[in-house]
Amino acid sequence: MIQKNKRIEKGETFKGRLILLVCVLMTISIYSTTIKITSAQSDDIQSIVTIPQSLKPLNSPEVFGPDNLYEKINGQAELYLSAGFVHLKSQWFAEAENADSLFEVYVYHMGDGLNAFSVYSTQRIDDAHKVDLVPFAYQTENSLYLVHGPYYVEMISATLSENILPKMTLLAQNFIKDTPVDKKSIEELRFFPKENLNQGSMSLIAKNAFGFDGLDRVFTATYNIDGGKITAFISKQKNSKEAKNFAIGFHKYFITFGGKDIKPDVVIKDAKMVEIMDTFEIMFSINSYLAGVHEASTKIQAEAMAEVLASKLQEALGTK
Amino acid sequence: MSKKEKNLSRREFFKITGIAGAGSIVASMEKLANASNKSEPGPFKPVIVPTRPFGKTGVNVSMLGLGGSQDLMSKQLLLRQAVKMGVTYWDTAHRYEGGNSEKAIGNYFAKYTDDRKKVFIVTKTPSSVPDKMSRYLNTSLERLKTSYVDMFLIHQVSDVNDEFNQSTKAWVERAKTEGKIKFFGFSTHTNMAQCLMDGAKLGWIDGIMTSYNYRLMHADSMKRAVEACTKAGIGLTAMKTQAQFFSYFYAKIGKENETALNLTEQFMRKGFTPEQAKLKAVWDNPNIASICSEMPNMTILQANVAAALDKTKLSFQDKQLLEQYAQKTAFGYCAGCANLCESVFKGNVPISDIMRCLMYYYNYGDHRRAIRLFKTVPSTTRKRLANFDYSRAEHLCPQNIPIAKLMKKAVEKLATGDLG
Numbered sequence: 001m002i003q004k005n006k007r008i009e010k011g012e013t014f015k016g017r018l019i020l021l022v023c024v025l026m027t028i029s030i031y032s033t034t035i036k037i038t039s040a041q042s043d044d045i046q047s048i049v050t051i052p053q054s055l056k057p058l059n060s061p062e063v064f065g066p067d068n069l070y071e072k073i074n075g076q077a078e079l080y081l082s083a084g085f086v087h088l089k090s091q092w093f094a095e096a097e098n099a100d101s102l103f104e105v106y107v108y109h110m111g112d113g114l115n116a117f118s119v120y121s122t123q124r125i126d127d128a129h130k131v132d133l134v135p136f137a138y139q140t141e142n143s144l145y146l147v148h149g150p151y152y153v154e155m156i157s158a159t160l161s162e163n164i165l166p167k168m169t170l171l172a173q174n175f176i177k178d179t180p181v182d183k184k185s186i187e188e189l190r191f192f193p194k195e196n197l198n199q200g201s202m203s204l205i206a207k208n209a210f211g212f213d214g215l216d217r218v219f220t221a222t223y224n225i226d227g228g229k230i231t232a233f234i235s236k237q238k239n240s241k242e243a244k245n246f247a248i249g250f251h252k253y254f255i256t257f258g259g260k261d262i263k264p265d266v267v268i269k270d271a272k273m274v275e276i277m278d279t280f281e282i283m284f285s286i287n288s289y290l291a292g293v294h295e296a297s298t299k300i301q302a303e304a305m306a307e308v309l310a311s312k313l314q315e316a317l318g319t320k
Numbered sequence: 321m322s323k324k325e326k327n328l329s330r331r332e333f334f335k336i337t338g339i340a341g342a343g344s345i346v347a348s349m350e351k352l353a354n355a356s357n358k359s360e361p362g363p364f365k366p367v368i369v370p371t372r373p374f375g376k377t378g379v380n381v382s383m384l385g386l387g388g389s390q391d392l393m394s395k396q397l398l399l400r401q402a403v404k405m406g407v408t409y410w411d412t413a414h415r416y417e418g419g420n421s422e423k424a425i426g427n428y429f430a431k432y433t434d435d436r437k438k439v440f441i442v443t444k445t446p447s448s449v450p451d452k453m454s455r456y457l458n459t460s461l462e463r464l465k466t467s468y469v470d471m472f473l474i475h476q477v478s479d480v481n482d483e484f485n486q487s488t489k490a491w492v493e494r495a496k497t498e499g500k501i502k503f504f505g506f507s508t509h510t511n512m513a514q515c516l517m518d519g520a521k522l523g524w525i526d527g528i529m530t531s532y533n534y535r536l537m538h539a540d541s542m543k544r545a546v547e548a549c550t551k552a553g554i555g556l557t558a559m560k561t562q563a564q565f566f567s568y569f570y571a572k573i574g575k576e577n578e579t580a581l582n583l584t585e586q587f588m589r590k591g592f593t594p595e596q597a598k599l600k601a602v603w604d605n606p607n608i609a610s611i612c613s614e615m616p617n618m619t620i621l622q623a624n625v626a627a628a629l630d631k632t633k634l635s636f637q638d639k640q641l642l643e644q645y646a647q648k649t650a651f652g653y654c655a656g657c658a659n660l661c662e663s664v665f666k667g668n669v670p671i672s673d674i675m676r677c678l679m680y681y682y683n684y685g686d687h688r689r690a691i692r693l694f695k696t697v698p699s700t701t702r703k704r705l706a707n708f709d710y711s712r713a714e715h716l717c718p719q720n721i722p723i724a725k726l727m728k729k730a731v732e733k734l735a736t737g738d739l740g
Contacts, residue, residue, distance in 0.1 A: 065676060070509070074476045075389040075559075076416060078614055122391055123418030205391055211398035213617040220394065231394070257401055257618070277400060277431070294394070 050174040051093075054167050058092035058102070079122070080108060083206035084115035086150075093171070101164055103142075103157040105171065109150055113184060114204060114217070116152040120145060121203035130200060133172055135185075138200070144168040149181020188234050191289075192221040193312045198229075209235070210294065212253050215246065220294070223305060228297040232309045235290045243285035247272060250283045250290070266303050268310045273302065282306040286313050368406035369628045374440075374609045376553030377503055377526055379470070381440045383603060384628040385409030385557065386621075387614040389416045392424035398618060399428045403435050405625050409557070409610045411529070412464075413444035413475055414456050419463060426465035436466055442529070442557075444475035444507060448483045450491040457500055471527050472501040478510040480518035489524055503527050509560060512536070516545035520552040529612060532558035534601040535646045539718070550607040558602045559612045562595060563646075583645045590638070596627035600634050601642050661713040661723060669701060669708060671723055674730050681733055694734040706731040 051057060062072070065087050070077040072088065080088075086109040095101040110116040120136055128138035128145075137146035142157040142164065153175065155168040189202055201222040209218035218235040237243040251272040255261055259276035271284035280302035283292035291309055296302030314320040371380035386402050388411050402408070412421045422443060429436045441464065445456040457472060472495070477483050483506070492504045503526035508515040512530045519525045528549060536542050549556055587597045602608055615621045634642070661671050674694070681690035694702070710724040717723065 063676075067676070074507075074509070075387065075413060078387075078389045079391075079417065082616070123420065125418050205394060208617040209391075209394055211395040211401075211616070211618050211621075213619040253618070254397070257397055277396060295396070 049171065050178055052167065052170040052174065054096050055093045055171060056096050058094055061089045061091040064088040064090075080110070080119055082208075083118045084111040085109075086111050093167075095161075095163060095167060098161075098163070101157070101159060101161045103155055103164060103168060106154040106156075107175070108152040108154075110152055112150050113147070113182070114186065115206065116147045116150050117186060118204040118206040119152050120147045122205065124200065124203070128200075131169070133169070134176060137172075139165060139168075141165075144172060146172060146176075148176050148179060149183070151175075151179065151181070186219075188219040188236065191234050191309075191313050191316050192219075192232060193223075193308045195308070196223040196225050198222045198224060209233070210250075210253075212250060215250065215290075225301050225305065228301060230296045230301055230305050231294040232305055233290075233292055233294055234309075234313065237285075237288050237290055240285065240288050243288050243290045244270065246290045247283045247285045247292075250292075254281055262299070264299075264303055264306070266306055266310075268306060271306065271310075273299075275299075284310065286310060287317055287319060289313060289317075367625065367629055369408075369625055371406075372606070372609045373555075374503075375527060375549075375555030377555055379440065379502075379555075381409045381555070381610050382406050383610055384599075384624055385411055385442075385610045385612040387559070387612050388412030388421040388425065390421070390614060390616050391417065392421055393417075393427070396424070396428055396431075398615075398621065399425070400432070401618060402615075402621065403432075403438055405621070407615075407621070407625065408438050409440045409442070409612070411442045411557075411612045414446055414460055415475075419459075422460055422463035426463050430465045440470045441466065442471040442473060442527075443469050444473040446475050448474045448477075448488060450487050453491055454495075457495065461500065468500055468502060470501075471503040471505060473504070473527070473529060474506040476510075477506040477508045477515055480506070480515050480522070484522060489522075492524065503555075505529070505554070507559070513539065513541035513545040516542075516549050516556075520545075520548040520554060523552070525552075525554055527555040527557065529557040529559055531560040532556070532602060532608065533561045533563040534598050534642045535563045537602070537605065538643060538646065546605065546607055555609045556607060557610045557612050558608045561602050561611050561613065562598055583641060586641060587638075592627075593623065596623060597634065597638065597642060599624060599627045600630070601639065603628070604634060604639070660716040660718075661721075664710075664713045664716065665708070669705070670697065671713065671727070673697075674705070675721075675726060677734055678726060678730055691734050694730065702731070702735060705735075 064072050066081055066085055069080060069085060069088060072090065073080075077085075088109070089107045090104060092102060092104050094103075108116070108119065110119060117136060124138065124145075125140055128140050131137040131139050131144065131146070134146050134148055137144070139145070142160050144153075144155040144165065146153050153172065155172065157164045157168070186204075192202060198221070201220075203220050205216075205218045205220060207216045209215045209220075215235065218233050220231050220233045223230045223232065235246070237246055247270065251261075251274060254274040254276050257276070259274035259281070262273045262275050262280075264271050264273035264282055266282070268284045268286075271282055273283075274281045277295075279295040279297060280299050281292065281294055282296075282302050282305075283290065284306070285291070291313055293302045293305045293309065296305060311320070369382045369384045372383050373379075374381045384407050386399075386407050386409070392399065399410075402410075410425060412425055414422070416422070417424075425441065429439075443460045443464065445453050445460075447453055447456060453472075453474075457469075460469065460472075461467065474483060492501070495501045496504070505525050505527035506515070506519065507529040509531035512532070516528060516530060519528050532542070532546075546556065584594050587594050592600070599611055599613070602611055613620075613624055615624060662669065665671075674697070677690045677694045681687055697705075706728045708724075708727070710727065714721070714723050
């Protein structure tokens with residue numbers, strides 16, 4: 001991620017453009033004479049994405065595996081590696097009519113759709129606009145992000161250009177069209193209540209949610225209630241016993257680090273509550289799901305949110 | 321270690337790490353607290369990680385730092401505990417988590433305003449172009465909800481002379497005068513030794529974050545580079561201290577797997593985990609001010625804090641063990657200089673790419689992918705791959721990677737592969 005931005009910055013200077021031109025020429029030369037497996041001969045982005053006429057590729061795709069991802073995106077690699085990263089293919093494109101209008105495409109293969117959603121959701125930019133390409137896609141003034149099956153795709157432009165976003169969209173449409181995937185929906189997202197939900201706030205934390213060792217694959221959503229922000233969470237465990245144990249362990253975790261045990265005024269079986277860092281946490285289990293409320297400003301808000309979440313979860317699971 | 325470093329006894333350390341290794345958060349925290357206050361019975365007193373001087377800045381920083389490339393938004397409690405345990409060197413970057421890392425820290429500072437003064441906050445800019453740096457800095461300050469950062473770094477520098485010039489220096493002076501940054505420097509994990517040497521020559525770099533670990537620390541070039549930085553008064557932060565990227569893969573070839581197991585067993589018998597021993601090996605160099613560690617959960621935070629608090633230095637035998645392990649598995653840690661080995665064949669034998677095929681095959685078990693990629697190598701090269709003379713390439717390889725052996729292994733495993 002950092003490397004890409006460095007390249008973008010350099011691309012904005014004359015020197016950078018000159019270097020880029022030389023690089024492109026060298027790449028073409030290398031492409032015709034060498035045997036790099038990362039060239040277009042391999043099963044790379046050029047072979048799976050139809051490039052619109054309005055765009056031209058500037059280099060052969062680069063391929064990165066778990067061993068060298070950090071060379072491309074530096075410390076950001078940890079996020080992807082912990083979420084099941086398989087490989088990354090990246091490539092520069094420019095508008096056919098305007099060589100100065102550049103953008104780089106990153107196609108992260110994350111193993112499965114949940115992993116792809118995880119890295120997408122945890123990096124989502126607040127002031128982005130939803131795009132009607134696939135269920136999970138948004139754009140900023142110079143970038144486009146989406147999830148397609150196990151792929152997390154980023155397209156990031158070097159400059160602000162009103163022409164570039166439509167071109168990115170075209171490329172994204174081609175990628176989606178040319179890349180058949182299993183379009184399985186994410187079940188847990190249906191379990192979150194819709195009322196007061198912050199649109200686009202649903203996320204998946206791949207590992208170590210809330211800093212609790214072993215609490216992985218946790219879905220979260222934020223709600224605005226009476227001017228305060230509350231997070232609700234759901235995480236499927238192997239069975240109901242494990243979900244119950246996680247609720248107990250999670251409660252102990254907060255108590256260990258300074259939390260105060262409080263009896264919640266809710267009708268959710270075995271629900272537990274903690275006051276910590278001037279906020280309120282509630283945790284409970286329903287069947288094989290661990291669920292709860294994180295960082296509510298008041299006890300009443302935490303309880304109200306927990307009741308609504310539990311009700312929705314029971315309804316979805318048919319246990320109400 | 322500095323005299324200021326507060327320590328546990330070795331026995332207590334064994335006890336703590338044993339428990340932390342078992343993953344019992346509740347027990348380990350209590351033991352950690354009790355161990356640190358063994359001679360002072362009474363109410364709970366949190367342990368505090370020792371500090372070290374950060375170059376010539378006049379500032380002492382915690383010898384254990386918290387890496388911010390993680391979901392800190394949901395981990396405000398981890399940030400709180402980090403402060404309580406004295407882990408007050410916090411590292412983040414403009415792009416970490418799409419900016420959410422900085423925002424999460426900003427949320428923390430908004431709530432615990434007093435803690436801002438306790439934390440040495442480091443963030444990084446993806447650009448070294450002055451006007452862009454200003455933009456990135458202002459965005460970072462806004463996200464972090466602070467008026468200044470303690471250290472501002474250019475992210476991922478691989479060539480100091482290409483990245484820094486007089487306009488950079490002027491920008492730094494202005495930013496310092498405006499009070500927006502206290503110190504300035506860069507991070508590097510490519511050509512590190514050269515970057516450190518060149519950084520030391522500049523004369524106006526305050527701090528450098530560099531890849532530095534039990535594998536890299538023994539190279540003469542790295543030793544000289546660290547010494548040059550120390551003389552220049554540059555504060556050094558180590559990252560990538562576990563050096564684990566390639567080792568998993570190559571460790572599976574040959575007997576090195578046994579070496580890794582032996583290492584684990586021996587350190588566990590002594591009360592360390594290998595991870596803790598690797599941290600201690602880095603801290604053994606007093607010129608490393610802090611280690612930046614990811615620490616994604618409270619268990620790892622506690623285990624690393626325990627390692628930082630332990631007063632026992634690695635013994636000569638311990639260091640020898642680590643160094644032997646590093647030597648035996650050096651070929652599992654590619655230093656990223658394919659231009660050296662491939663230059664022997666004028667770029668016509670893609671050694672590093674074939675190693676990647678082996679990585680897919682051995683480490684990730686993705687045989688189809690490995691074979692598919694291997695088949696993209698022209699058949700004439702593939703046929704001769706096992707017979708090329710790699711002695712010159714091996715001679716050039718600073719990691720002593722047995723290239724010939726690995727190329728033969730590739731032919732053996734991949735050449736006749738059928739994709740089905």
